Every structure is written in structure tokens, then in C-alpha cells.
Amino acid sequence: MIADQLPALQVALPLIAAPFCVFLRRPLPAWGWAMAVTMACLGMAISLLLAVLHGGPISYHVGDWDPPWGIELRVDMLTAFVLVLVSGIGALVMAYARESVRAEIPSERHALFYAMYLLCLTGLLGMTITGDAFNLFVFLEISSLSTYAMVGLGKGRQALLAAYNYLILGTVGATFYVLGVGLLYMITGTLNMADLAERLPAVANTRTFVAAAGFLAVGLSLKLALFPLHKWLPPAYAHAPSVVTAFLASTATKVSLYVLIRIFVEVLAPAFRAAHLPGPLSEGDVVTILALVAMFSGSFVAIFQADAKRMLAYSSVAQIGYMVLGVSMLTVTGLSAGLVHMFNHAIIKATLFLAVGCVFLRIGSVQVKDMAGLGKRMPLTMAAFVLGGLSLIGIPGTGGFVSKWQLVMGAFEKGWWWAALLIGLSSLLAVVYVWKVVEVAYFKPAPKDAPPVKEAPISMLVPLALIALCNLFFGLQTDWSLGVARAAAASLLGGGTP
Amino acid sequence: MRHHSVLRASAKILIPPILLFALYVQFHGDFGPGGGFQAGVIFAVAFILYALVFGLEKARRVAPPAVTHSLSALGVMIYAGVGFENVLSGGNFLEYNVMAHEHHTAQHLGIFLVEMGVGITVCAVMITIFFSFAGRGR
Numbered sequence: 001m002i003a004d005q006l007p008a009l010q011v012a013l014p015l016i017a018a019p020f021c022v023f024l025r026r027p028l029p030a031w032g033w034a035m036a037v038t039m040a041c042l043g044m045a046i047s048l049l050l051a052v053l054h055g056g057p058i059s060y061h062v063g064d065w066d067p068p069w070g071i072e073l074r075v076d077m078l079t080a081f082v083l084v085l086v087s088g089i090g091a092l093v094m095a096y097a098r099e100s101v102r103a104e105i106p107s108e109r110h111a112l113f114y115a116m117y118l119l120c121l122t123g124l125l126g127m128t129i130t131g132d133a134f135n136l137f138v139f140l141e142i143s144s145l146s147t148y149a150m151v152g153l154g155k156g157r158q159a160l161l162a163a164y165n166y167l168i169l170g171t172v173g174a175t176f177y178v179l180g181v182g183l184l185y186m187i188t189g190t191l192n193m194a195d196l197a198e199r200l201p202a203v204a205n206t207r208t209f210v211a212a213a214g215f216l217a218v219g220l221s222l223k224l225a226l227f228p229l230h231k232w233l234p235p236a237y238a239h240a241p242s243v244v245t246a247f248l249a250s251t252a253t254k255v256s257l258y259v260l261i262r263i264f265v266e267v268l269a270p271a272f273r274a275a276h277l278p279g280p281l282s283e284g285d286v287v288t289i290l291a292l293v294a295m296f297s298g299s300f301v302a303i304f305q306a307d308a309k310r311m312l313a314y315s316s317v318a319q320i321g322y323m324v325l326g327v328s329m330l331t332v333t334g335l336s337a338g339l340v341h342m343f344n345h346a347i348i349k350a351t352l353f354l355a356v357g358c359v360f361l362r363i364g365s366v367q368v369k370d371m372a373g374l375g376k377r378m379p380l381t382m383a384a385f386v387l388g389g390l391s392l393i394g395i396p397g398t399g400g401f402v403s404k405w406q407l408v409m410g411a412f413e414k415g416w417w418w419a420a421l422l423i424g425l426s427s428l429l430a431v432v433y434v435w436k437v438v439e440v441a442y443f444k445p446a447p448k449d450a451p452p453v454k455e456a457p458i459s460m461l462v463p464l465a466l467i468a469l470c471n472l473f474f475g476l477q478t479d480w481s482l483g484v485a486r487a488a489a490a491s492l493l494g495g496g497t498p
Numbered sequence: 499m500r501h502h503s504v505l506r507a508s509a510k511i512l513i514p515p516i517l518l519f520a521l522y523v524q525f526h527g528d529f530g531p532g533g534g535f536q537a538g539v540i541f542a543v544a545f546i547l548y549a550l551v552f553g554l555e556k557a558r559r560v561a562p563p564a565v566t567h568s569l570s571a572l573g574v575m576i577y578a579g580v581g582f583e584n585v586l587s588g589g590n591f592l593e594y595n596v597m598a599h600e601h602h603t604a605q606h607l608g609i610f611l612v613e614m615g616v617g618i619t620v621c622a623v624m625i626t627i628f629f630s631f632a633g634r635g636r
Binding site for chain 1: 594
């Protein structure tokens with residue numbers, strides 16, 4: 001019986017757990033409670049993945065109202081894959097959070113912070129699992145609102161400004177999304193995604209449909225931070241508390257990409273084909289060009305950042321370019337490259353941002369110039385950073401290599417040799433900015449008057465080491481990442497796409 | 499505001515009907531226009547009016563931050579708690595039918611409780627937002 005309820009509990013458990021944190025009030029119990037809940041979420045996500053692998057897609061009817069009238073929660077391979085990713089990162093970052101939050105956030109706000117964190121997790125898991133286009137908007141808002149609050153908890157006034165900018169742009173994005181959904185509802189009378197996909201081809205020749213697709217594309221690209229709608233991302237990541245940055249960088253944009261794929265590849269693609277319109281994600285299309293520009297502009301700007309968090313944030317903009325490039329190929333290889341890069345990049349950025357969080361805890365700064373001599377003084381933290389950096393560049397043996405290789409394969413398959421070349425070139429830019437940190441940390445001695453620095457506490461090092469080793473693990477064992485991504489891509493493109 | 503006796507008197511006259519109207523919107527929400535969200539906002543308006551006329555300090559004494567914070571969490575718990583109760587009774591999440599034998603009674607009870615959760619949270623959050631804006635720079 002309880003197994004049938006897993007799709008609902010996956011979202012409802014963190015939702016009901018969040019207010020408990022407010023009642024617990026004290027930092028340690030709130031953290032312990034949130035930790036237990038995130039672990040339970042991970043367990044549920046894994047059992048959902050296993051259930052889907054063995055028994056096929058699961059459909060859950062909230063309130064026992066049949067779709068398309070009621071809200072449907074739908075778990076297929078891709079959903080379960082993203083659920084495991086989000087809840088896995090959520091649990092790992094939570095394990096790391098206790099010390100980091102204690103250092104960066106005033107203690108009377110800890111309980112509220114953990115409540116926000118759980119609400120954000122609720123929103124992200126809900127966006128992933130729901131099969132209802134409007135319900136997705138509700139979860140999008142739950143995750144976004146809690147994110148704005150968490151970003152605003154960062155130190156200094158700039159965090160508030162960054163959160164405010166993010167709030168304005170994020171709200172514009174969400175509003176565009178709901179406008180698009182509203183227009184689709186106007187011409188079909190349904191909000192269920194599967195039902196929409198069936199009904200849209202009949203009405204695809206209307207201007208309303210084209211306008212809806214436009215609103216959806218712009219709204220989701222804003223949430224995804226696709227160039228040139230990425231301006232909210234670097235300040236938000238740079239000024240948020242370390243834990244929040246690590247969590248957001250490896251989950252929020254990933255879930256947005258997942259939603260983009262769901263809406264455009266699954267819901268809208270049949271209608272575009274029926275109307276013989278150029279698909280919103282098709283070859284030679286503007287999305288491909290934006291993805292390529294993102295890859296270069298993001299990496300290029302990252303090179304000139306003095307702040308390590310801001311540097312990694314711009315690098316995220318570039319990496320989103322890789323993912324969208326893969327998705328825009330609309331082939332099984334390309335789409336699976338986008339998906340597997342989504343997975344690997346989540347691990348990479350979690351590693352890098354958690355390592356930077358350890359550095360911030362010990363030296364109180366994330367400026368690259370202040371990291372002199374840290375290679376010797378914080379050997380484990382910096383080793384994890386280097387591992388994440390290698391994976392970001394795409395050195396063979398790391399997760400980043402697997403996804404970039406897949407992306408290059410996809411490009412060749414399409415005959416886009418220029419894209420393959422550009423992927424290689426922009427990876428070289430990643431070498432430059434990762435090397436900047438490595439050079440300062442390992443080859444520049446610490447200044448004479450520098451205060452002694454200890455390695456980060458064990459409770460932060462263990463999650464950091466775990467996620468860093470994941471980079472290696474998923475570089476060598478690709479069944480769980482690439483294998484699942486490929487199966488998910490094949491089932492998404494199942495019907496008649498070239 | 500101490501000298502504005504007209505304002506003070508009219509606020510005192512208005513606040514009870516505002517609270518009553520909020521309760522009407524809340525409990526009549528499942529038959530007519532209204533519901534938890536609207537009711538919560540109207541209920542909070544009474545506190546905001548009180549704060550505007552009689553001062554923030556007095557209003558804070560009526561609705562201390564500890565209470566409003568707890569209430570905003572409580573509402574979410576009532577909402578999600580109804581869903582969990584349904585799951586524990588063998589139904590799907592938010593399947594009110596398992597809450598009573600008779601279909602209509604069960605639906606009524608479910609909507610009533612969920613809307614109550616919404617109303618409590620919205621009211622508490624509205625009061626909190628107003629107090630934190632009004633209390634800035636003090």
C-alpha cells in the first residue's frame with residue numbers, strides 16, 4: 001500500500017516537514033529533522049527509480065480524481081532520474097550544511113532556513129514529478145519563493161539586492177510560463193501534459209498556439225538562465241550562503257532544463273510537427289545559437305572573475321549552454337548528452353561550490369587571490385576542488401568527459417563538425433579559469449603574516465569527499481548516468497522524430 | 499494618532515465586523531465566492547488597521563511574532579496533514595472521501611479543513627509581512 005503512495009509522499013513529506021522545522025526552533029534539532037527528511041526523500045526517489053525500471057511508468061491521481069480533470073503525478077524513467085539527482089544532492093548538501101550554516105547565518109534564523117530548504121526541495125521535486133502544466137507553475141513558485149528568501153540570507157546588503165533582482169526576473173519568468181499555459185488552456189481546455197500533447201496538434205495552426213510557445217520558451221529560458229537571460233544568476237550564486245549556492249547550482253537550473261525538455265520535446269513537439277512549423281528546438285534554430293554563445297561568453301567572462309563563486313557561476317552559464325546544445329540536437333545521442341551533462345554538471349558544481357564553501361569557512365573569503373597556499377593548508381578541500389575542476393574541463397576518467405564525449409558524438413552524428421570544434425575550444429577556456437585557482441592555491445606560497453588555517457571540519461569533508469569521488473565514479477561507471485539518460489532520451493523521442 | 503478620536507472610534511467600530519466578515523468568507527467559501535486565501539487577507543486587515551491607528555507596539559502585543567510565525571507554519575501543517583490523514587486511511591493524497599462514510603460529508607470536511615489551513619497561514623503571513631515592513635528602521 002505505502003509503495004503506491006510514494007509519488008505523493010515524495011513531494012508531501014518535505015512539505016509537511018518544513019513547518020515542523022519552524023516549531024523545533026533550535027538549530028540542531030531543526031537540522032537533524034531536515035537531514036532525516038532529505039534522506040527519506042532520497043530513499044523514496046531511489047525506490048521510485050527501481051519501480052519504474054522494473055514496472056514501467058507510474059501514474060498517481062491526487063485526491064483520486066482521474067486525469068485530465070484531476071492533478072496527475074507521473075513518474076517515468078526521466079522523472080525518476082531527476083528525482084534521484086535532486087534528492088541526492090539535497091541530502092548531501094544538508095549533511096554538509098550544519099557547520100556551514102552555523103558560520104554564515106545568524107542562529108535565530110537557522111530553523112527558518114531549514115524550513116525554506118525543505119520547501120525549496122518540495123518545489124523542485126514537485127516540478128519534476130507533476131504531470132499537470134499548471135500544477136508545475138505552483139511548484140515552480142514554491143521553489144522560487146523559498147530560493148529568493150535563501151539567497152537573501154547571504155551576508156551583506158548585496159545578497160538582498162541579488163535576491164531582489166532574482167525575484168523580479170524569476171517572477172517575470174514564472175509569469176511568462178503561466179501565460180503560456182493559460183493560452184494553451186484557452187485553445188484546448190486541458191492542463192494535463194499528456195492530454196495537451198494529444199489535443200494540441202489539432203489547434204496548432206492558430207496564432208494563440210505560437211504565442212503560447214513563445215511565452216513558454218522565454219519563461220523557461222529565464223528560469224534556466226540561458227544566455228542572454230542569465231543576468232540574475234551570477235549575483236545570486238555569488239552572494240547566497242555557500243550551502244544555498246551549492247544546492248541551487250546543482251538542482252534549480254537542472255530542474256528548469258528538465259521542464260524545458262518536458263514541455264518542448266514531449267508536449268509541444270507533436271503540435272509543431274502537425275502544423276509543419278519549425279520546432280522551437282530544431283536545427284539551425286536560435287536556441288542552438290544561444291547555447292553556443294552561452295558556452296563561450298560564460299566561460300570567457302568566468303576567466304576574468306576575481307571572486308571564485310562568481311567565476312563558478314559564470315561557468316554554470318556556460319555549462320547550461322552545453323546542455324541546451326545537446327537538447328537542441330533533438331536526436332537520441334544529443335538529448336542523452338544534454339541529460340547526462342545535466343547529471344554530471346550537478347555533481348561537478350556541487351563539488352566545486354562545496355569546496356569553495358569549506359574555503360570560505362576557514363579563510364572567510366572566496367577571492368581567488370586569498371587562496372594562496374591553500375593547497376598545502378587545506379589539502380583535502382583543494383584536492384576535491386581539483387577533481388571537480390578536472391571533471392568540469394572534461395578530462396578522461398571523470399564524469400565531465402563522459403558527457404562532453406557524448407555531446408561531441410551527437411554533433412558529429414548531425415554533421416555539426418563546427419559544433420564539436422566549438423565544444424573543444426570552450427573546454428579550453430574552462431582550463432584557464434580552473435587553472436587560475438589551482439595556480440594560486442598550489443604554486444603561490446601563503447603570505448608570511450597569514451593566520452594559521454585548519455582543514456575543514458569532518459562533517460563538511462565527508463560529503464565533499466563523497467561528491468568529489470562521484471565525479472570519478474560516474475566517469476568510469478556510466479550505466480547509471482549515461483545508460484539511464486539514453487533510455488530516457490529514446491523514450492522521449494519515441495514517436496517519429498528524426 | 500492619539501488625537502484623532504474620529505479615526506480611533508471608527509476603527510473600533512470597524513474591526514469586529516471585519517473579523518466577522520472574514521469568518522463568513524472563510525466558512526461560506528465552499529458555497530459561494532471566497533475561501534481561505536481571501537478570508538485570511540481580510541482577517542489580517544483587521545490587525546493591520548489596528549496597527550495603523552493604535553500603533554505597532556500595541557498591535558505586536560496582540561499578535562506577537564512568535565505566535566504569527568507558529569500560526570503560519572500551523573496552517574501548512576493542517577493542509578498537508580489532511581493529505582497525510584487520507585493516505586493513512588487508505589486513500590490517495592487529498593482523497594477526502596475516506597474521511598467520512600458519506601461522500602458529501604467527506605468532501606465538505608476535507609475542503610473545510612484544507613481551507614482553514616490556508617486561511618490561518620495567509621492571515622499569519624500577511625500580519626508578519628506588514629509588521630516587518632512597518633517595523634523597519636526602528
